[in-house]
Amino acid sequence: MTKQKTYKIALIGGDGTGPEVAREGVKVMKTAAAKFGFKLDFTDYDFGGTRYLKTGEILPDSAIEEVKKHHAIYLGAIGHPDVKPGILEVGILLKLRFALDQYINLRPVKLYPGVETPLKNKKSEDIDFVVVRENTGGIYTSIGGVVQKGTQNEIATQVMVYSRPVVDRCMRYAYELTRKRNSRKKMLTLVHKSNVLTYCGDLWVRAHKEMGDRDYPDIKQDYNHVDACTMWFVKQPEWYDVIVTENLFGDIITDLAAIIQGGLGIAAGGNINPEGVSMFEPMGGSAPKYTGKNVINPLAAICAGGMMLDTLGEEKAAKAIDKAVTDLLASGKIKSLAAGKMGYSTTEVGDLVASAV
Ligand code: IPM
Numbered sequence: 001m002t003k004q005k006t007y008k009i010a011l012i013g014g015d016g017t018g019p020e021v022a023r024e025g026v027k028v029m030k031t032a033a034a035k036f037g038f039k040l041d042f043t044d045y046d047f048g049g050t051r052y053l054k055t056g057e058i059l060p061d062s063a064i065e066e067v068k069k070h071h072a073i074y075l076g077a078i079g080h081p082d083v084k085p086g087i088l089e090v091g092i093l094l095k096l097r098f099a100l101d102q103y104i105n106l107r108p109v110k111l112y113p114g115v116e117t118p119l120k121n122k123k124s125e126d127i128d129f130v131v132v133r134e135n136t137g138g139i140y141t142s143i144g145g146v147v148q149k150g151t152q153n154e155i156a157t158q159v160m161v162y163s164r165p166v167v168d169r170c171m172r173y174a175y176e177l178t179r180k181r182n183s184r185k186k187m188l189t190l191v192h193k194s195n196v197l198t199y200c201g202d203l204w205v206r207a208h209k210e211m212g213d214r215d216y217p218d219i220k221q222d223y224n225h226v227d228a229c230t231m232w233f234v235k236q237p238e239w240y241d242v243i244v245t246e247n248l249f250g251d252i253i254t255d256l257a258a259i260i261q262g263g264l265g266i267a268a269g270g271n272i273n274p275e276g277v278s279m280f281e282p283m284g285g286s287a288p289k290y291t292g293k294n295v296i297n298p299l300a301a302i303c304a305g306g307m308m309l310d311t312l313g314e315e316k317a318a319k320a321i322d323k324a325v326t327d328l329l330a331s332g333k334i335k336s337l338a339a340g341k342m343g344y345s346t347t348e349v350g351d352l353v354a355s356a357v
């Protein structure tokens with residue numbers, strides 16, 4: 001018998017309901033692994049608010065070296081009501097993104113059949129696109145400063161920083177993904193604000209055009225200013241196939257995208273280093289008030305697990321998970337994606353998806 005391929009996964013359940021949703025994701029992924037002939041070996045890490053409050057430690061450098069030895073990271077949620085906002089987000093999420101150079105933030109935006117969208121008259125086939133957000137540069141580089149702090153004349157700067165290589169590697173990923181998706185549109189929309197950001201915007205516009213003209217003649221090039229893009233998300237989401245954008249604009253439009261696909265109960269994302277260790281997570285927070293009640297919706301975490309398997313190269317397993325989620329939602333069994341209103345418990349939803357896989 002040939003030895004089965006084994007993937008080592010660092011599991012950070014995190015805070016609040018994070019561990020509960022992650023558990024269901026692990027359950028579904030393990031079921032898929034058994035079916036498609038590979039193994040998943042999870043190692044638990046307890047980073048998050050609880051550990052920080054107990055030990056004062058957020059994410060030591062030694063932990064980064066440890067997680068680097070894994071094939072991927074699977075994250076539940078980070079955020080604790082007794083920890084000042086920002087500390088854990090910067091100390092865990094952003095630190096991992098930078099340390100592991102996860103330069104792509106991948107956000108599939110799909111309205112599953114049977115899921116309610118706040119957009120009037122939009123159906124499942126109208127909302128199906130992917131946002132490729134640059135994930136380490138721009139304003140998140142955190143170059144800037146403040147002078148005369150606290151005075152009437154205080155000045156603060158936070159600079160949008162982009163180099164051509166950093167734009168190009170993101171653009172390359174987005175073009176390749178557009179080609180691989182091979183949708184009817186085969187179109188890569190650049191979202192920026194080139195009418196005002198005449199340096200950074202222009203850099204992105206040229207990178208988009210030059211790479212597209214040279215290497216991707218089969219892919220249509222499209223451009224939206226970011227402000228207009230927010231209107232089109234609401235009015236005509238069916239326009240989009242793949243979107244590529246810089247970090248902060250991507251942060252903002254992916255939250256809007258999450259709500260049109262049914263909200264945080266279903267939105268999943270990946271922080272990807274195509275040559276390194278990537279991290280997958282549901283977009284929702286730690287939802288402290290639902291902790292331990294077995295009522296939180298695990299579907300976003302399950303979808304994040306599917307994305308992880310896809311990125312690891314287990315495309316069949318990923319497709320099976322996506323199909324199981326699609327069929328379950330289309331069946332109308334799940335009454336709502338909101339916590340406590342699903343008609344099932346967290347573990348039952350995990351079981352339903354796992355058995356469908
Ligand atoms: C996200 C989050 C993070 C970001 C925060 C928590 C630092 O909003 O993943 O979109 O701004 O990137």
Ligand code: MN
Pocket residue numbers: 251252255
């Ligand atoms: Mn965000």
